[in-house]
Amino acid sequence: xDAPVAVIGLGLMGQALARTFLEAGHxxxxxxxxxxxxxxxxxxxxxxxxxxxxxxxxxxxxILCVTDYQVVHELLGASDVELGGTTLVNLTSGDSxxxxxxxxxxxQRGARYxxxxxxxxxxxxxxxxxxxxxxGPQAVFEAHxxxxxxxxxxxxxxxxxxxxxxYDVAGLAMMWSVLNAWLQGTALLRTxxxxxxxxxxxxxxxxxxxxxxxxxxxxxxxNGSFPAEVSALETDVRxxxxxxxxxxxxxxxxxxxxxxxxxxxxxxAAGHGGEQYPVLIEEFSKPRVG
Ligand code: NDP
Numbered sequence: 142x143d144a145p146v147a148v149i150g151l152g153l154m155g156q157a158l159a160r161t162f163l164e165a166g167h168x169x170x171x172x173x174x175x176x177x178x179x180x181x182x183x184x185x186x187x188x189x190x191x192x193x194x195x196x197x198x199x200x201x202x203x204i205l206c207v208t209d210y211q212v213v214h215e216l217l218g219a220s221d222v223e224l225g226g227t228t229l230v231n232l233t234s235g236d237s238x239x240x241x242x243x244x245x246x247x248x249q250r251g252a253r254y255x256x257x258x259x260x261x262x263x264x265x266x267x268x269x270x271x272x273x274x275x276x277g278p279q280a281v282f283e284a285h286x287x288x289x290x291x292x293x294x295x296x297x298x299x300x301x302x303x304x305x306x307x308y309d310v311a312g313l314a315m316m317w318s319v320l321n322a323w324l325q326g327t328a329l330l331r332t333x334x335x336x337x338x339x340x341x342x343x344x345x346x347x348x349x350x351x352x353x354x355x356x357x358x359x360x361x362x363x364n365g366s367f368p369a370e371v372s373a374l375e376t377d378v379r380x381x382x383x384x385x386x387x388x389x390x391x392x393x394x395x396x397x398x399x400x401x402x403x404x405x406x407x408x409x410a411a412g413h414g415g416e417q418y419p420v421l422i423e424e425f426s427k428p429r430v431g
Contacts, residue, residue: 143167144288147200149193149216150207150233151178157263158204158232158292163187164267165291170199194221197229202285205231206259210239217247225251228281230289232257232273236310237303244277244302253281256302258309261293269294276304319348325388325397332391358419367416374421375414378405 143166148159151173159182162169171179172190179189190196193216197203205213213233217224229252231243240256247254255277265271271293275282282289282297289295298304323344327337361367381402388395404424413420 144201144285145170145199146288147171147190147196147203149173149196149203149205150212151175151182152206152208153263154232154259154266155204155206156182157266158206159187160185161267161271161292167288167291170196172196192221193217193219194223197222197224197227202228202230202288205229205233207233209233210235210243213243214246227251228253228255228285230255230257230275230285232259234258234309235306237306240276240306241302253278254302255281255285256305258305260309260312266292272296274298274305274308276300277302321397323348325384325393328393329388329391332393358417361417361419362422367413367420369415369417372417373415374405374418375409377418378402378409378414381405 145168146162147170148155148162149172151159151171155171155173156178159169159171163182163186168188169182169186170188170190171182172193172195173179176189179187183189188199190199205216207213207216210233213231216222217229224247229247231240231254235243244254244256255275257276258274259266260272260274261270273289273292273295275289275295276298278300279297286295286297298308323341326344327340330340331337381398384398385395385402388398404421408414408421408424411423413423
């Protein structure tokens with residue numbers, strides 16, 4: 142029979158998680174602060190637990206999906222919660238330090254703990270696009286992999302509890318960088334009457350092309366060696382100057398390209414002008430000083 146699961150937190154995401162478990166045939170117990178959010182799920186076959194402690198006892202696995210880690214601590218700290226022998230999978234978003242701390246806290250109370258990061262929107266849960274990253278003890282992940290697999294594409298990253306959160310924010314950096322670059326270009330082109338819809342397919346093709354460079358550039362970073370195979374950083378910086386001057390000339394915002402050029406200028410000042418772009422990893426890998 143399918144393993145019984147509990148889902149704590151029935152916000153937009155928690156409801157999608159609980160519904161997906163139900164549809165996959167798992168006996169599903171739910172709990173939410175606002176109990177009314179469970180009504181539809183109960184109509185579909187879920188059991189509403191009266192307390193968090195009761196919900197946790199009902200499942201072989203408890204999913205937590207609430208606003209933040211502070212709420213997680215509040216809920217698990219309730220007097221009737223007995224964590225000994227339970228397995229918690231915390232899919233609440235937070236940072237790596239919070240994940241490691243929550244793991245230590247839960248394990249001290251006898252729970253097995255996995256931290257997770259949901260890289261998807263609620264409608265994608267239960268489909269291959271429902272990407273969920275997990276970190277923590279491999280044996281715990283493997284013991285529950287088939288249950289967790291009902292939620293989408295589940296991936297195990299490693300034993301460090303903080304990895305899922307780190308991948309999560311790394312993904313945000315990627316997402317906003319691509320979007321910001323596109324917005325910069327769109328702002329420039331609109332000054333010449335080219336609308337966003339016209340530019341979007343060009344921008345998309347460029348983003349895909351640049352993404353193809355990543356594996357080769359990653360090798361340079363891992364080897365700590367940045368031979369200028371296609372372009373030297375000082376050539377790139379001359380092009381950055383064009384981008385900044387063009388932005389200023391047509392009256393659009395030049396802050397973002399100026400910020401990147403300032404980083405590249407520091408790398409050149411440090412003697413890296415003849416090396417390839419990924420040498421900037423050295424600027425990205427330290428806090429800005431001075
Ligand atoms: P919602 O705002 O829809 O739901 C928040 C949930 O947290 C509700 O169940 C809410 O209960 C509960 N909650 C908040 N404060 C308390 C409290 N003090 N005590 C008890 N329960 C509390 O958020 P989502 O469901 O969208 O997101 C949940 C988590 O999933 C977040 O960490 C989010 O970052 C993450 N996530 C969400 C994605 C999305 O697209 N929605 C995508 C990826 C990750 P109540 O109903 O009573 O208010």
